[in-house]
Amino acid sequence: MADATDWTRPDDLDAIRETLVEWYEADHRTYPWRETDDPYRILVSEVMSQQTQLDRVIEPWREFVEEWPTPEALAAADRADVVGFWTSHSLGYNNRAKYLHEAAQQVVEEYDGAFPRTPTELQELMGVGPYTANAVASFAFNDGDAVVDTNVKRVLYRSFSEIHNADDPDYESVANALMLPGESRIWNNAIMELGGVACKKRPKCDAAGCPWREWCHAYQTGDFTAPDAPTQPSFEGSRRQFRGRIVRTLGECDEIGIDELGHRIRVDYSPDGTHGREWLRELLSDLAEDGLIDVVEAGEETAARLRE
Known part of the structure; x- marks a missing residue:
């Protein structure tokens, strides 16, 4: 099979969708940015969590939005203070703090304080690429496409033979075909949770009660190979x-x-x-x-x- 563009929706697609959402709603990890639809706070969480484990982001995120609770507050802040916060909390590349500061200024000066809503508009903000723009549109406005990160790719690769056997998997097309129409917020949270809790590098199918075991190619065949996760360059000495x-x-x-x-x-x-x-x-x-x-x-x- 050359690619996965001819992937066809399974007959029991409704059941696949329902079981995942029910599994997520019954029990999932609690993160403060999942309890809000404020696009500013969601953007902060997305920028902070780039190449960083979510649990390590919780306290810095809370401190950041307490210090600068709105785009207006961040836009008015001294950039050195924002960069200093980023550095003191070991949040990765300092230019992310600079871009976040500039993005807040854009929201205030170019959008009169009202966050842009669509992925295309959100990409006009400094430092906001396609993935982050879609995530903010999904989680803040429930108006995005399927989010496809490393965890989601692993879920799709293991779950569907069409992806598993493809030379050049079309993850985005499959992810969007699966997603509940008009429900990007809960769907993306649910499938990302599945990858982060059950379909980990070392899968915990039964222990985490994976809702897709009935349909999962990997679970049925015992082949739990997955695409290699991108390697993070060594920080020491970099x-x-x-x-x-x-x-x-x-x-x-x-x-x-x-x-x-x-x-x-x-x-x-x-x-x-x-x-x-x-x-x-x-x-x-x-x-x-x-x-x-x-x-x-x-x-x-x-x-x-x-x-x-």
Whole structure:
């Protein structure tokens, strides 16, 4: 089978849909962003949870929306404070904080404080790609397509032989054909929950009471292979790690010379060495292009400071 575009809906599609929704409604993990339809708070959760386990996002999310409860509050905030929050909570790439701040400013200035509602409009916000736009449209406005993340791909691959046997699986088409029409909020939450609780890398079909065991190709055949999850590059020693250290250090002082900064962020910093001025200047240049810092040149001296 070359692809899965000729996937046909099973005769018992209604039962497949109903059992999944009933399973989800009976018992599911509780996350605060699942208890709201506020698009701003949902956007914050989506940005925070990129490549981060959901349980680790709960407290930072609560603190963030307490500090900046509305797009207006975030838009009026000092960007350095937002980036500092992001860094202190180890939430990944600092440019996500910058983009979130800019997105809030767009909502206030370009949309008069009213969040755009459709995936197409949401993608106009800074840092919001197709996946995040669709997730916000789904969970805030119940008006999105099927969300297809790594967990959902694993569910579809194992559940349906057409996907399992395809050379180039069309996950999106299958996911949208399955989804309850007009019910993207509960459907996407339910199928993502299925992948996160029952259809894990090591499946817990019976223990989690998977509602699709009756139809599941993997459960019936014992073949629980799944698409490889994308690997996360090592954080230790990465440019991302040192970018974070730079921002944290600059948050503690008004301005700092390049060599002093280098010694603070790296024990083996040597001005003329492999990890010296040239290496550090590249990192500073990247952060300046992202709008997070300013690099100050004064003769032969170079210094850096957080951008206000």
